[in-house]
Amino acid sequence: MSEVCVRFQGVSKKYPHFLLDNISLDLPEGSILGFIGANGAGKSTTIRILMGLVRQDSGTVEVLGHAMPADQVAAKQKIGFVSEDMRLYGAATLAWHMSFVASIYPDWNQAYADKLLRRFDLKPQQKIKGLSHGQRVKAALLLALAHQPRLLVLDEPTTGLDPVARREVLAELMAVLADEHRTILFSSHNTLDVEQISDRIAFIDRGRIIAFDEKEDLLDRWRRLRLVLPPSAVLPQLPGIVEVGGSDRLPVLTTSQFDPAVLSLCKDRGATVQAVDSMTLEEIFVANVQSRRELQPA
Amino acid sequence: MNYAMVRRLILKDWYLNRWLILGSVPAGLAALAIILIGKFVALLLSIILLCMVIIGVGAQLATVTTVNERKEQTLAFMMSLPLSWREYTAAKILANLIIFLIPWLIISAGALGVLWLPGATHGLIPFTAIMAVEMLVTTCLIIAAGLITESQAGTTVAILCSSLGINILGFVFAHLRGISAYMWGQQVHWSPTALIVLLAEFAMVPLLLGLTFFIQSRKTDFL
Numbered sequence: 001m002s003e004v005c006v007r008f009q010g011v012s013k014k015y016p017h018f019l020l021d022n023i024s025l026d027l028p029e030g031s032i033l034g035f036i037g038a039n040g041a042g043k044s045t046t047i048r049i050l051m052g053l054v055r056q057d058s059g060t061v062e063v064l065g066h067a068m069p070a071d072q073v074a075a076k077q078k079i080g081f082v083s084e085d086m087r088l089y090g091a092a093t094l095a096w097h098m099s100f101v102a103s104i105y106p107d108w109n110q111a112y113a114d115k116l117l118r119r120f121d122l123k124p125q126q127k128i129k130g131l132s133h134g135q136r137v138k139a140a141l142l143l144a145l146a147h148q149p150r151l152l153v154l155d156e157p158t159t160g161l162d163p164v165a166r167r168e169v170l171a172e173l174m175a176v177l178a179d180e181h182r183t184i185l186f187s188s189h190n191t192l193d194v195e196q197i198s199d200r201i202a203f204i205d206r207g208r209i210i211a212f213d214e215k216e217d218l219l220d221r222w223r224r225l226r227l228v229l230p231p232s233a234v235l236p237q238l239p240g241i242v243e244v245g246g247s248d249r250l251p252v253l254t255t256s257q258f259d260p261a262v263l264s265l266c267k268d269r270g271a272t273v274q275a276v277d278s279m280t281l282e283e284i285f286v287a288n289v290q291s292r293r294e295l296q297p298a
Numbered sequence: 299m300n301y302a303m304v305r306r307l308i309l310k311d312w313y314l315n316r317w318l319i320l321g322s323v324p325a326g327l328a329a330l331a332i333i334l335i336g337k338f339v340a341l342l343l344s345i346i347l348l349c350m351v352i353i354g355v356g357a358q359l360a361t362v363t364t365v366n367e368r369k370e371q372t373l374a375f376m377m378s379l380p381l382s383w384r385e386y387t388a389a390k391i392l393a394n395l396i397i398f399l400i401p402w403l404i405i406s407a408g409a410l411g412v413l414w415l416p417g418a419t420h421g422l423i424p425f426t427a428i429m430a431v432e433m434l435v436t437t438c439l440i441i442a443a444g445l446i447t448e449s450q451a452g453t454t455v456a457i458l459c460s461s462l463g464i465n466i467l468g469f470v471f472a473h474l475r476g477i478s479a480y481m482w483g484q485q486v487h488w489s490p491t492a493l494i495v496l497l498a499e500f501a502m503v504p505l506l507l508g509l510t511f512f513i514q515s516r517k518t519d520f521l
Contacts, residue, residue, distance in 0.1 A: 048521050053377050055518040073300070073380045081378035087371040089314055096313075103306060104379055140375070 003029040004062070005151055005183040006050060011059030013045060020045050020207045023059070027183060027200070029150075034198030034215070035187040036285055042207040043187040044083070047155045050185070051081060064150060077105065080144030082137070084156035090129035094122060094139050098146070105147035113146035120168065134165030141169060145176060152176065152184045158193050166193070173197055191282035201281065205289045215281075222284045223258035224277040225266070227251050233270035238262055242291035254279075254287050299388065303381050307389030311363045312397070318362065319397055322355040326401055330408070341412065348405050349433060353464075356398040356437040357457045364390055364444030365453050373448075377520050387445060387514045391507055394441045398434075406430035421483035424492040428471055429464075431499040436460035438503050442510040471495055 006027035013020040020042045027033050037043045048054040049061055052072030061068040066075035088097055094117075102108040117124060120138040122131075131139060137157055144152065154173075158166045174197060176182060188194050194201070201218050203211040211218065221240075229235065229249055240257025255262065258276075266273050279287070312319065329347035332340050367373045376386065409430065413423050443456030471477055476491020 048519075051378065053374075053519070053521045073382050076378065076380040079378070081374075083374050083378075085371055086374035086378070088375055089372055090370070091314060100306070100310060101379070104303070144378075 005029045005031070005064060006185065007060075007062040008046075008050075009060045011046075011049060011056045011061055013049060013054065013056050015045075018042070018045070018207060020049075020056075023209055025202060025209060025212050027185065029183055030181055031200050032177060032184040032186065032198045033200045033202060034191075034194030034281075035185055035202050035204065036189065036191055036194055036281070037187075037204035038189060038289070041204045043189075043204055044085075044155055045207075046204065047083070047153055047185070047187060050153060051079065052076070078150040080147065080149035080152045082140045082144045082152075082154050082157045084137075084159045086140060086155075088128045088136065088139060088143075091127065093125055093127050094131075094142075095124035097128070097139070097143055098124065101143045101147065108147045110146075112148070113142060116142040116145060116172070119172065134161050137161060137165065137169060141172065145172070150182060152182060154184065154186045156188055157186075158188060158190060170196060191280070191285055195281040203285055203288055205292060210292055211288055218284060219278065219281070221258055222254070222256055222279045222287070224279055224283075225253045225255065225262070225273060226275040226277065227253065227266060228272040228274050230270055236266050236269035236271055238265065243287050250274075256284075256288070300381070300385055303385050304389045304392065307376075307381070307385065308393040308396070311389070311393040315359055315362055318355065318358060322351055322401070325351045326405075330405075333412075345409055348401075352398065352401050352405060353433060353436065353460070355401075356394065357440050357453075357460070359397055360394050360437070360441045360444045361450070361453050361457075363393060364441070365448060365450050368448045369450065374521055383514050383517070383520060384511070387511055390445055391441055391510065395437070398437050402430070402434060402437075419482060419484070420486045421480050423486045424488055424496070425472060425477055425481050428477070428492065428495050428499065429468055431496060432464055432467055432471075435499050435502045435506070436464055438506040442506045445510050446513050 004026050006025070008023045008025050011020065011023040018040070023042075023046060035043055035046070045054060049056050050063060050068065052063075052069035052075065055069050063075045064078050066072070068075060088094075098113055102110065102113075116122075120135075120142060122135060122139055122142065128136065128139065141157065158169055161169060170193060173184070173186070177184070177197065184197075186194060186198060195215070198215055201211065201213060201215050202209055213221075225238075226246070227235075227250070229251060231249075235244070235251055235253075238253060238255060239259075239262070240255045241253055242256050243254035244251060245254070246252035263273050263276070326348060329344055329351055332344040332347065334340075367376065406427075409426055410423060412418060413420060413426060437460075439460055440453065440456045444453045447453060472481065474491050474495070476489035477495070480487035480489060480492075
């Protein structure tokens with residue numbers, strides 16, 4: 001994980017009703033970034049800028065050593081892209097699509113494509129318009145994977161999939177992860193999917209990156225503390241508190257900077273720590289977004 | 299410019315629209331067959347029907363290959379491939395123009411050939427040539443509108459303007475003194491007026507296509 005595969009530096013893009021604001025992030029080769037945000041948060045705009053399909057107003061983007069969007073042709077030779085709003089040609093068969101894409105990418109691996117056909121239970125002679133949504137996503141994923149990209153960009157690929165199709169798609173992605181040189185950017189508002197496969201997490205809200213960290217670090221730092229406060233005691237001032245819930249006597253604190261030392265600090269102030277709860281990625285995301293929105297209302 | 303990629307994209311559009319392209323052949327042949335009746339009215343009817351087939355196919359193909367790509371969300375798939383906007387634009391223009399040019403050249407040459415026949419009104423040749431090139435210009439306009447606006451509304455407006463324009467300009471050209479004075483004569487007369495109109499029309503083709511490339515190059519969003 002030495003080389004940087006994707007680098008955003010101070011990237012901004014302004015639309016009449018939306019601003020992608022000063023995005024900076026580095027994605028090392030071989031990492032799997034889960035890119036989480038609510039609908040309209042800026043995930044797709046960020047990804048379109050990464051793909052060179054939208055030109056940023058300011059800042060620089062480098063993908064696999066190529067400046068985007070200027071050098072997008074060279075970069076896209078090594079990128080596999082699947083997006084929820086991407087469609088294949090309905091009147092053509094999957095076999096035609098495979099042959100079309102194979103003619104474009106010199107690294108197309110037919111044996112792997114055939115293996116994916118079997119794994120996804122797809123029939124190459126079937127027309128795309130006759131496929132279900134799940135089959136279409138799998139077909140797009142097959143086309144993106146079979147040319148063996150160094151960077152796989154997946155924009156909400158599991159949205160709208162039934163549980164079986166979702167599991168199959170995620171299972172294939174897990175298999176792809178075995179290649180430690182392949183970098184994946186996986187965007188979704190489904191935190192469960194992201195949590196399963198990512199090793200890094202970025203939260204985006206209202207056009208800003210509000211968190212970008214290793215998944216394990218993020219999960220370790222966020223905790224929910226359930227305290228019991230005697231009538232005489234006051235709520236201790238703890239670092240990184242983003243939310244205070246519960247009642248005066250039984251407060252529930254959400255912290256983004258949990259440290260075991262926090263527990264002794266609570267005891268010193270007369271509070272009893274009843275429980276320290278781990279948080280799911282979804283809980284962390286929601287708490288993070290809500291606390292920031294309270295600080296910076298729209 | 300990656301010409302191999304441009305060729306692949308052209309073949310892709312032709313393959314995906316093969317039934318529309320192939321369907322226009324019997325329609326064109328049926329329109330041509332009317333000439334066999336051998337009367338002047340049949341000739342006129344045949345030319346009108348042929349023009350309708352050519353313009354209709356040209357407009358439909360331009361709409362399907364440009365507007366539908368965005369409408370049916372296949373543009374994201376295309377633009378995810380290693381191609382630039384230059385290759386995409388060049389492929390779309392060529393795919394549409396070549397399909398248009400084949401019947402257009404045959405029919406224009408056929409119409410001019412008929413007018414060359416002994417006993418025909420040779421004076422109509424300059425006007426016929428002007429109207430044939432006018433069709434080429436309107437097709438370029440429709441292709442340009444489809445690529446630039448990527449919208450059904452924008453392309454429909456261009457098609458309406460083209461249909462209206464071809465009639466209005468046809469009327470105007472037919473009443474220009476330098477053209478009308480020789481139109482019904484037995485001699486071909488390339489007056490300066492006819493030549494200027496023809497050259498202006500020819501100049502419009504690279505101008506429209508160049509403008510399309512220029513505007514495409516200024517676009518910041520391709521999705």
